[in-house]
């Protein structure tokens with residue numbers, strides 16, 4: 001089933017809406033930043049065309065209902081600060097994987113905690129997901145902290161899973177169950 005292209009998730013400081021073609025330049029700035037791409041699953045982009053191709057794919061996937069990528073902004077028409085994405089959606093098992101990325105200038109302000117908390121609420125409470133997964137480079141300490149603060153548990157280590165720009169890296173696999181989300185001790189902030 002297609003995702004709603006008019007979806008809007010709000011938090012105290014942020015607004016999350018589906019990524020749009022006009023975000024290409026800003027997405028390119030984020031995904032071409034080498035330090036920010038250190039632990040990503042592909043090398044930093046080098047050509048603006050890569051951003052346009054990616055967003056076209058994202059919009060097709062939104063229509064097909066196979067992936068939902070939301071832009072993170074402070075205001076509905078403000079600059080792109082980052083993204084959250086859900087993909088690898090298994091309808092039968094009601095399971096999916098999430099990814100996330102903030103522009104360097106937006107990091108260190110607790111924004112991803114706020115954005116991911118709201119996104120998880122949408123995925124569990126509205127889409128009725130039963131399990132969310134995330135795969136991160138275990139060296140990415142701030143990413144692990146963001147997941148653990150929301151309630152994700154580290155479930156395992158996949159050794160030497162990736163080879164990106166010649167560098168081989170491990171993956172730490174995290175999972176969060178709907179029942180754990182419902183029972184979490186500290187529900188705020190959304």
Ligand SMILES: CC(C)(COP(=O)(O)OP(=O)(O)OC[C@H]1O[C@@H](n2cnc3c(N)ncnc32)[C@H](O)[C@@H]1OP(=O)(O)O)[C@@H](O)C(=O)NCCC(=O)NCCS
Pocket residue numbers: 036037039040100101102103106107108109110111112113135136137140141142143145146149
């Ligand atoms: C990883 C990322 C999502 C974190 O989001 P953020 O909003 O900047 O997170 P914060 O700055 O609030 O940091 C989260 C926690 O990590 C801690 N932290 C940050 N850098 C750290 C470091 N180098 N070592 C140890 N802890 C660190 C912060 O103090 C904070 O801890 P707290 O929750 O106990 O206060 C963001 O930095 C990002 O998008 N990075 C680039 C892309 C990326 O790596 N994406 C994830 C791929 S899986």
